[in-house]
Amino acid sequence: MTDNGEMIVYRLGTPCGLSDIEEGKIYEAKVQGFANFGTFVYLNSRVKGLVHKSNIKTRHSEGETVFVKVLSIRINGNIDLQEVVPTRYRLETVTKQPSNIRLSELKDRVGRQVSVDVEVAQIKQTSGPTIFTVVDETGTEDAAAFVEAGVRAFPEVQLGDMVSVSGEVMMRNNRLQIEVGNISVLAGEEREAVEKRIERAIDERAQPEDLPFMVESEVLNLLKPEMQRVAKIIRKAIFTAQPIILRHHADADGITAAVAVERAVTMLIRESGGDPDAESHLFKRAPSKAPFYEIEDVTRDLDFALKDFVRYGQKLPLILMMDNGSTEEDEPSYRMARIYDIPIVVVDHHHPDESTDAFLEAHVNPYHVGGDFGVTAGMLGAELARMIYPPVERDIRHFPAVAAVGDRSEAPERPRYLDLVADTYSEDECKEIALALDYEQFWLRFNDGREIVKDILGINPDKERHRRLVKLLVSEANLAIENQLSASMPHVTEQELPNGSKLFTIDVEMYAHRFTFPPPGKTSGEVHDILCKRHAGSPVVTLGLGPDFVVIRSRGVMMNIPLMVRELRDEVIGGGVNGGGHLVVGSIKFVEGMREKVIKELITKIGEFPAE
Numbered sequence: 001m002t003d004n005g006e007m008i009v010y011r012l013g014t015p016c017g018l019s020d021i022e023e024g025k026i027y028e029a030k031v032q033g034f035a036n037f038g039t040f041v042y043l044n045s046r047v048k049g050l051v052h053k054s055n056i057k058t059r060h061s062e063g064e065t066v067f068v069k070v071l072s073i074r075i076n077g078n079i080d081l082q083e084v085v086p087t088r089y090r091l092e093t094v095t096k097q098p099s100n101i102r103l104s105e106l107k108d109r110v111g112r113q114v115s116v117d118v119e120v121a122q123i124k125q126t127s128g129p130t131i132f133t134v135v136d137e138t139g140t141e142d143a144a145a146f147v148e149a150g151v152r153a154f155p156e157v158q159l160g161d162m163v164s165v166s167g168e169v170m171m172r173n174n175r176l177q178i179e180v181g182n183i184s185v186l187a188g189e190e191r192e193a194v195e196k197r198i199e200r201a202i203d204e205r206a207q208p209e210d211l212p213f214m215v216e217s218e219v220l221n222l223l224k225p226e227m228q229r230v231a232k233i234i235r236k237a238i239f240t241a242q243p244i245i246l247r248h249h250a251d252a253d254g255i256t257a258a259v260a261v262e263r264a265v266t267m268l269i270r271e272s273g274g275d276p277d278a279e280s281h282l283f284k285r286a287p288s289k290a291p292f293y294e295i296e297d298v299t300r301d302l303d304f305a306l307k308d309f310v311r312y313g314q315k316l317p318l319i320l321m322m323d324n325g326s327t328e329e330d331e332p333s334y335r336m337a338r339i340y341d342i343p344i345v346v347v348d349h350h351h352p353d354e355s356t357d358a359f360l361e362a363h364v365n366p367y368h369v370g371g372d373f374g375v376t377a378g379m380l381g382a383e384l385a386r387m388i389y390p391p392v393e394r395d396i397r398h399f400p401a402v403a404a405v406g407d408r409s410e411a412p413e414r415p416r417y418l419d420l421v422a423d424t425y426s427e428d429e430c431k432e433i434a435l436a437l438d439y440e441q442f443w444l445r446f447n448d449g450r451e452i453v454k455d456i457l458g459i460n461p462d463k464e465r466h467r468r469l470v471k472l473l474v475s476e477a478n479l480a481i482e483n484q485l486s487a488s489m490p491h492v493t494e495q496e497l498p499n500g501s502k503l504f505t506i507d508v509e510m511y512a513h514r515f516t517f518p519p520p521g522k523t524s525g526e527v528h529d530i531l532c533k534r535h536a537g538s539p540v541v542t543l544g545l546g547p548d549f550v551v552i553r554s555r556g557v558m559m560n561i562p563l564m565v566r567e568l569r570d571e572v573i574g575g576g577v578n579g580g581g582h583l584v585v586g587s588i589k590f591v592e593g594m595r596e597k598v599i600k601e602l603i604t605k606i607g608e609f610p611a612e
């Protein structure tokens with residue numbers, strides 16, 4: 001009642017929900033229908049209540065305006081009303097109050113009505129309800145809205161909208177869900193306020209904890225700010241339900257790097273209320289055969305991402321490249337991704353090309369801070385995983401040691417990471433795990449082999465199976481290598497180069513089994529290892545010759561493979577030369593008809609680099 005005896009009647013604004021009405025106040029309502037125990041009225045399209053027949057003062061017809069006093073709001077969201085008939089009154093409109101309930105608090109409100117202001121991160125139409133995945137600064141939850149089986153509910157709600165969702169909190173298959181009563185799209189200042197609030201808080205929450213590394217490392221210390229940047233980008237993607245595609249080199253180093261991050265990401269998605277399982281498309285790990293992002297790979301990734309965008313109303317992904325991604329060869333694929341504004345981050349230890357950075361949001365690479373490939377992708381990946389989700393450490397402590405021996409690191413970090421896990425894995429055991437990964441990945445081809453790979457790496461609970469599996473794979477791999485070498489070694493040819501190094505060549509097309517393990521690169525590496533032992537102390541270069549490629553392995557020659565590739569491309573007209581890799585380990589490709597000439601020029605160039 002006002003001073004001059006007017007009664008204040010409130011009119012509920014369109015976006016208002018249950019949380020905007022107060023007991024004891026009087027509201028304008030419209031009659032919806034009649035039951036024998038009373039009259040149903042609605043205060044707006046979202047808030048309905050019952051006037052019990054004992055509280056009805058006058059006769060009504062459907063659609064008629066009445067005034068009601070809120071007697072009580074029950075815990076289940078039901079409202080008890082009483083009709084009032086004011087003589088003098090003044091209308092006031094209630095504007096929506098921002099909801100102060102956050103998604104992380106829903107677990108304490110099961111069975112109750114809530115209203116939350118959130119961002120729509122995914123809209124998936126099932127054969128039943130429409131599932132809106134919503135995020136705020138505290139987490140991710142699903143809101144299920146049903147109009148008719150398989151029919152899109154609230155078609156006006158779009159991906160990326162800020163919305164007010166009201167409904168009942170339920171448990172479904174052990175996961176929280178809001179059973180939607182209403183969703184209203186926020187606009188103007190309301191939208192801006194919610195957007196800003198969520199954005200600012202997520203940005204803060206995404207900032208990784210500042211932890212010391214697992215071992216002492218000058219290079220890692222210098223890389224820390226950029227690693228934290230990458231960790232923050234990944235955490236932010238998780239908190240906003242942006243899918244992540246992790247592309248990695250398909251060798252032991254690349255696999256350990258990627259699985260460490262996969263582990264951290266899936267744990268963090270689960271903790272923040274999301275569903276990291278395959279069908280949710282939030283995380284995908286995909287090995288690449290080539291040490292760069294092939295057009296074939298980016299095409300496949302875009303194809304899936306765009307279909308998910310259309311079919312599941314899913315955001316476009318963040319692409320994370322590990323143990324590859326930092327060279328010119330990646331750029332054609334990056335140009336494709338850029339058409340769709342897909343952000344890319346790289347964690348690599350291959351010698352980077354400067355031009356590539358123009359395509360990247362962030363790029364961790366030891367070469368940027370005076371380090372080299374000895375700080376492997378697996379080391380970087382495991383430390384990055386701890387920045388993303390610190391508790392992951394207990395599962396992945398041994399990954400850097402496996403990566404170090406797998407990639408033959410000679411950096412000071414290698415013995416430190418080996419020492420770190422010496423009580424659980426010896427150096428030989430780390431080598432075995434690395435070999436088992438390489439062997440199994442060969443047969444997995446383009447598949448991630450998620451569960452098998454977890455068993456090989458020993459992060460599934462059954463440790464006995466882990467040991468038996470590694471043992472079996474190692475003996476199979478060694479048998480295959482032995483077979484290969486007994487066929488190949490007698491065909492190795494030798495020559496002396498002007499720089500004093502010994503050059504060995506093996507034709508892996510003619511004198512090695514094809515389409516089986518070990519593949520040409522590994523065969524060349526195994527041949528090289530034997531020759532290095534035989535010629536201890538001398539500089540050794542081994543070339544594995546294919547019909548249109550050469551694999552290069554070397555010791556004690558200070559060569560620069562990416563530089564040679566560039567020179568050969570210019571000098572051998574019509575050679576079609578490309579390729580790359582590390583400075584001293586890599587491969588080059590060319591057209592078959594120019595094989596002789598390219599190989600001859602390549603050998604000349606190798607002979608010109610200084611030998612130790």
Ligand code: MN
Nearest residue numbers: 253323377407
């Ligand atoms: Mn590597």
